[in-house]
Amino acid sequence: MADTTILVVDDEPQIRRVLRTTLSGNGYDVILAKDGQEAIEMVMREHPDLILLDVNMPGMSGLEACSKIRLSFTGPIIMVTVRNSEQDKILAFDSGADDYLVEPFTMGELLARIRAALRRSSSEEPLPKFESPQLSVDLERRIVDVRGQRVDLSPKEFDVLRLLITQQGKPPTHKKLLQTIWGPDHGEETENLRVVINQLRKKIEKDPTRPRYILTEPWLGYRFQLPIVVPEKQPRRKQ
Template identity: 40%
Template structure:
């Protein structure tokens, strides 16, 4: 089987080496770029499945590079950066990033997030449905069944369920969910997420136990 190829874009050579070591030990193929121009050239020349992108780089920073990549490609992009400000995260998602990881990071978490996005992006294209435990989701038809019983959800309840299910096992804060599910311009209280989680759990009945609270952080979907 052909290995998944990941492009690491970072102006720090030691960081590129370290990340590629983690990736290759986990079975991925790794390419490196020290700046935006080199990254753009590699994207044109190579078949790249995912990009790990630093923000603070000379000439073309990570945000500008992401915007340029999105004009020509939908390849998944994970920001891997020391900039942990909330507004940086929001901007990263808004311009097309698929995930945002702040340095210093856990190698295990990095690999888990990469694997989740690879599954969601490439394996998910083979079907319009999601089946996890007793829950089945028809994305196109916007239908949900639990143990064969049809469940009626509101628009945001459905979107929230799909998002969490597609990121199986990944923990999201309330603020992350507001950005990713409600939209970048949403200005409501983060407790909105708690309310929707509560009603979603009730409607999903036995399937509601798959939506787990991670105390002090947020929520995840895990079967």
């Protein structure tokens, strides 16, 4: 725990001070950011292990900050807010949050959620890299290069791509993709999945109308396929 760094992002100085005192008193290293932009910079510079992120901030909202942080950060993000509606929670999880804590809460509950998030994070094995001549995907760092050029994917686009790659050629069903990426209550919204797949193909395929990587399995789902490289024929030697 002594080497665990938590980034606290909140626009209220008093809340930042209280959280820093509590977390430091429980053995965590704490760094602070007062808004979303500063949080993004701190993530790139300090590489925290976990982020506590306030939803309701002026300027860049916590949801927008979460989406941008997720492009490069793979650790747990716990969003903190006074909003408790189902739609607010859906927006938070869709933005890349791992947990959602509604105020008011006790410090005991906060610490328990932090411990649980860190346990889940530490138990996950490092994800491999996918490399091909035209496409490179670093699943751990969430970096995608297409024909040597960096491509930005939304959190949902990357999560779908990662799941397809880790299935190693097996086609997950529409329902599995939706419930894994969008949540257990989302198994029928195939149009949402179709939109994400179309966007992915536009970004990583040379010809999205004739995909080589993300293939459609009719009535089932989608499959990621490494393009087959046909070796060049060698000229015959004269006898």
